[in-house]
Amino acid sequence: MTDTAPAHTAPTAGPGPDQLDGVDLESWGLGTNNATGLTNTKLGMWLFLGSDCLLFGALISTYLLLRHRGTGIGPEDVFDIPFTSVSSFVLLMSSMSMVFAVSAIARGEDQKLRLWLLVTALLGGTFIAGQVYEFTSFYREGLGYTTNLFSSAFYSLTGFHGVHVSVGIVMLMALFFMSLTGRLKQDRAEAVEVVGLYWHFVDIVWVLIFTIVYLIP
Amino acid sequence: MSTVTHQGPDAEYEAAADSAHHEHHPKDTTYWKVGLALAFITGLEVSTYFITDDPYSHDLKWALIVGLLAMMFLKFVVIVSYFMHVKFDNKLFRNVFVSGLVLAVAVYIAVLTSLEFFSDEHENPSTGGGGDASHVEDGA
Numbered sequence: 170m171t172d173t174a175p176a177h178t179a180p181t182a183g184p185g186p187d188q189l190d191g192v193d194l195e196s197w198g199l200g201t202n203n204a205t206g207l208t209n210t211k212l213g214m215w216l217f218l219g220s221d222c223l224l225f226g227a228l229i230s231t232y233l234l235l236r237h238r239g240t241g242i243g244p245e246d247v248f249d250i251p252f253t254s255v256s257s258f259v260l261l262m263s264s265m266s267m268v269f270a271v272s273a274i275a276r277g278e279d280q281k282l283r284l285w286l287l288v289t290a291l292l293g294g295t296f297i298a299g300q301v302y303e304f305t306s307f308y309r310e311g312l313g314y315t316t317n318l319f320s321s322a323f324y325s326l327t328g329f330h331g332v333h334v335s336v337g338i339v340m341l342m343a344l345f346f347m348s349l350t351g352r353l354k355q356d357r358a359e360a361v362e363v364v365g366l367y368w369h370f371v372d373i374v375w376v377l378i379f380t381i382v383y384l385i386p
Numbered sequence: 387m388s389t390v391t392h393q394g395p396d397a398e399y400e401a402a403a404d405s406a407h408h409e410h411h412p413k414d415t416t417y418w419k420v421g422l423a424l425a426f427i428t429g430l431e432v433s434t435y436f437i438t439d440d441p442y443s444h445d446l447k448w449a450l451i452v453g454l455l456a457m458m459f460l461k462f463v464v465i466v467s468y469f470m471h472v473k474f475d476n477k478l479f480r481n482v483f484v485s486g487l488v489l490a491v492a493v494y495i496a497v498l499t500s501l502e503f504f505s506d507e508h509e510n511p512s513t514g515g516g517g518d519a520s521h522v523e524d525g526a
Contacts, residue, residue, distance in 0.1 A: 207476055215479045219486025226490035230497055254432040261428060265421035268469050272414055362471075369469045373462050380458040384431060385451050 239317025263292035
């Protein structure tokens with residue numbers, strides 16, 4: 170083996186740890202782990218998502234414990250299931266448009282990539298707009314953040330999720346403008362895939378919230 | 387020119403890197419089918435709300451809960467498998483995510499159990515105010 174030879178004097182037949190398909194991944198912050206051969210960025214995102222399960226687990230558990238402990242307005246008094254169903258459907262469809270964006274950049278189709286990124290961001294924005302409307306209508310019905318235990322738990326849970334969606338929209342728009350300025354090409358498809366992982370995670374968290382918080386009596 | 391060939395650990399590295407970057411993702415038609423299936427399941431979920439005017443007192447309460455949880459779990463698995471590519475990607479990613487998920491579920495089921503969430507007392511708290519708990523039935 171020639172592992173001890175300096176890298177700059179011993180070109181190898183295969184890709185090095187930070188060279189795949191002739192692309193210098195390290196320069197893009199997408200270096201690979203020498204032990205696994207997997208990219209650190211993607212592994213890091215999966216680690217983050219795994220840890221984020223604990224955050225949302227805590228918030229959902231807290232909501233379950235407190236939703237019927239408060240006085241006054243309860244969930245059955247304020248929830249508008251048909252409206253929230255539409256919001257849930259919108260977020261679900263944004264997950265589908267996100268996978269089309271990942272497919273588009275994998276094929277090197279920049280225009281389709283930008284289209285699907287924009288569609289995903291718009292659907293995410295629609296979801297957030299719906300959440301703002303929902304919060305506003307709840308507040309007008311007398312359900313403030315500190316009204317009772319149910320309201321605090323509900324706003325904390327759905328609010329944290331809303332922040333996650335908002336961060337996702339910022340990342341999607343960043344990718345959109347990077348693509349627009351030619352800084353996001355096929356060789357950086359993993360950047361879109363990693364943002365896609367985050368976006369799908371936000372979607373599956375809402376799948377849980379929609380069922381546990383809104384639908385289950 | 388060096389003629390280093392990748393054997394042993396290097397070959398494993400190449401195989402892992404290859405699987406990480408050239409995994410076989412589904413075609414767009416598959417995504418459409420998955421999306422339609424998810425929309426259909428969501429429609430089923432929402433339809434349960436309209437089965438009765440008062441789902442809290444309906445005889446089918448527990449059937450609804452079990453059905454909704456099953457559909458929720460199905461949607462979760464489908465999205466993670468197909469949209470997040472867990473089904474087609476390196477298994478290490480799946481293991482990392484599932485570890486966090488299982489830990490979260492275990493920890494919070496323990497927390498909920500210790501705080502008597504699954505007991506009848508939780509549904510009808512005798513102290514601290516139960517608020518408007520007219521919708522709460524006796525434990526099933």
